[in-house]
Amino acid sequence: xxxxxxxxxxxxxxxxxxxxxxxxxxxxxxxxxxxxxxxxxxxxxxxxxxxxxxxxxxxxxxxxxxxxxxxxxxxxxxxxxxxxxxxxxxxxxxxxxxxxxxxxxxxxxxxxxxxxxxxxx
Numbered sequence: 001x002x003x004x005x006x007x008x009x010x011x012x013x014x015x016x017x018x019x020x021x022x023x024x025x026x027x028x029x030x031x032x033x034x035x036x037x038x039x040x041x042x043x044x045x046x047x048x049x050x051x052x053x054x055x056x057x058x059x060x061x062x063x064x065x066x067x068x069x070x071x072x073x074x075x076x077x078x079x080x081x082x083x084x085x086x087x088x089x090x091x092x093x094x095x096x097x098x099x100x101x102x103x104x105x106x107x108x109x110x111x112x113x114x115x116x117x118x119x120x121x
Contacts, residue, residue, distance in 0.1 A: 002018065009034045
């Protein structure tokens with residue numbers, strides 16, 4: 001079975017062909033070693049960094065008109081879990097003060113992955 005991806009790790013944007021029919025994945029079409037690694041990962045265990053916003057509960061003295069706090073996961077999660085993550089994010093509220101990098105939700109979807117604040121409020 002062959003899968004085709006456009007590589008996103010460098011500006012070349014190579015068209016990767018990943019053959020998973022053998023014991024080891026075979027990647028063709030890559031211009032660099034990073035492309036080969038990306039193709040194997042994308043075909044066998046695709047992961048994504050989730051970014052979104054959560055509601056701010058109350059008023060931030062620094063930013064009184066700010067209603068949403070940008071957040072992101074501190075480690076990529078499996079692509080298949082993204083919608084579950086967004087359902088959780090939709091229910092969250094944070095109260096000021098929050099510093100950029102503060103954990104908003106510990107062990108988000110998996111142990112060791114945290115949802116963190118993207119700015120100070």
